Amino acid sequence: MTQQLDRRNFLKLSGAALAAGSGGAATVAMGQASAAPAVQASRMADLPKAKGPRLVVVGGGTSGLTVAKYAKKENPDFDVVLVERRDMYSSCFSSNLWYAGLINLEFLANHSFLDAAVNNHYIYFNATVTGLDRDSKTLLTSQGDIRYDFLVLAPGISYDYEKIGVDDVGVQTDLRLRYPGGFVSPTEHITIHRKVREFEGGTFIQTVPSGNYRCLPAPYERACMIAAMIKKNKLKGKVIILDANPEITIKAEGFHSAFDELYKDIIEYVPQMAVKGVDPYKRKIETDFDTYDFDDAAIYPNVRASTLIEHLGLMAPSTKSNQKEANIDTRFYQYVDDPHVYVSGDSRPHPYSKSANTSNTEAHYVAKVLAARAAGKEISWQSPETICYSVVNADPMQAISVDAHYVYDPEKDVITGFSDDTKVYLDRDEAKGQGALEWAHGLYRDMFKA
Template sequence: MANLNRRQFLQTLGLASAAGATLTFSQLSKAANARPHVVVVGGGFAGATAAKYLRYWSNAIDVTLVEGNATYYSPILSNLVLNNQRNLGQLSFNYNTLAQKYGVKVIQEWADSINAPNQSITLRNGAVLNYDRLIVAPGIQFMDVQGLDSNKIPHAWQAGAQTTLLQQQIAAMPAGGTFVMTIPAAPYRCPPGPYERACVVADWLRTNKPGSKVVVLDANPAITVEPTIFGNAFAQYGVQYVPNATLQSVDSDQKIAYTSAGEFKASVLNVIPPQRAGDLVTKSGLANVGGGRWAGVNPLSYESTAVPNIHILGDSQGTGQPKAGHIANAEAKVCADAILRLLAGQQPYAAPVTNSACYSPISSDTASWLTAVYAYDLASGTMKLVPESFGAAAAPSNKYYNRMFDWTTNLFNDTFA
């Protein structure tokens, strides 16, 4: 590529003839020495989508996806494993299509550290990967809760073995027992998810374990989303909802949650701990907003506001957009487009729009939904909710339950297929 001129280079990136594109000679010579290399850490809804779309939109760059697990289990729909409407196999994905159809190089390994000045990362096996641009999308990390042993008290907030453990505990619960769950203060992964779980479990218990009770201990002052839908369902199922119940500690053997609203003994205890950005973000100096829990980024490109050439996506980012898979997929496309433009010496698209959508099962055959659009606000440099875009189901229904699977099929395909 040494003899490429600027126009030829832009053409190879598939971005030629964009008026006003400016490529400096240093950028051109760096890029001309080798194909630009983008490394993506984390193959969830954010990272897998970014890796796929970078290659879908350009044959002129190399993309490496570093993911610690061979199989990804979708947290979306995983509450339906608890009431036996889905099994984990139906929620599992691998990275073969990304590799074979899109030419993403997939490395199954954990990324250990980032050397930002050298533009390289080191994997757990000692391998070093150089990058022109790095995308970090490791999801969430749970914060410590005194006394909590997740092998005994599952969170089931990352899907997989934890989901199976919670499902088995609920299945083994005695009739007349008490299912207690805790919800951390916002922001946390999937705003409606905990309330959805309480509904699904309460619905299942009332037919399968008569006389059982569900107690929801919420660190928030009120139900954070869809309060009417969830409030009505709680009333219908007899769920005891306790607001302002901040978790202080757990007795993992006795299954007791100690909170600011008192202590609660459970037959099955489900603690969803407070969350922060994934470890790679926090230990690399990228978590610079939200009290050091999340990564500050420029929402035009998702490039870190702390360290250049590193982009953070999905639940780890701190733009104020919800921590959810549908919008993580949208953020990933904004980021992939911006990286291709930046590699070609252009500026990112100036008016990105993202969309969030959540379907929440309320029983084994009804669901509600919630959606919102976010648009870039030039004055503040942030993504802002477009008020007129906000929509929510008036009431749960079987029609929405069936549409939920159409929606997830689309999202899963757009991410992994």
């Protein structure tokens, strides 16, 4: 007779398969139960006994770091554990400036998870999530199980190469290695920086996906920074922006002015040109209308919520999210049938910009939600804020910017759009260029300092 596995044993079994076979990826191997080895007894993580309600935060990006810090501030009784698989932090935001030599790598990476934890009185736990048992409120990790009273998942995004016509796993792998998108892993920034520095001319293609992708203006900003290097080095080269959208998604007038006035013979902007296939070996990109050859590229596919959301069984149905985001309510970020589990940051289905400032400010709100709920209370909805600087010129360093809030309809439990106080600043100048640096320093302080 076939032995049936209950939910906890199945997730444990899946985690064991991951630990044995994948070497640290933040996913859960969902194999055939009948072929799996016997489930071993659980091992608890080597953590001090909780001194209050234990809040476990998964993901040490902008959202996770902010939740960990401010939940503790909102409720000092919380025993906060930040679970992060990386042992070294590096930000995705501001990385475009590094490509053009406007900042150094230390600007992005000189920030310590250890310092953040010490400064803000929580525990940094370096481990990979391998499973979740919501019945017993237990998070499974590569370094042992952790019991929680509240769990916040902030794992970010994953790429969805199938949506740009790349179904073969081997080709997907080569695209990640050869032409990274530059919006997930810090090592992608290292590769793109090398590409820009070693570019000797020809055609550099930057693709822009459809949907709600991470940092809407970033691909256009990157194109400007690559063009600035081509201009500085007097190369015979151009940057082609293949945009799946009918128009630049945000700050369009400011970007078009930069393209036309600063990089007229360097940047070629091609809207409504969704990628339908990529050959990384012949260096060709297929669209509905044409084929583009390239010498180098940063191929940004469509995005989805981190695969961790799907593997932990928290993904929303396709009718609610076509980007495989978490099945959470709009107001409180709570998983639909579990008041102990929350998802914040870029894996949430809200139509907010998937950007650093948005994730940071919504995390402040999520921290308040958690503190209130630990006290048996509720709070009023608060809009996140999307402040975004886009540097369009390197010498001198000039930027454009936007400052946006959002409107919530409580009757329909939906976000209806931008608020009336949203401001867009499209005239590039050096003051906003300096503002881009000060903005980044402010985010780092808010996440890492006391």
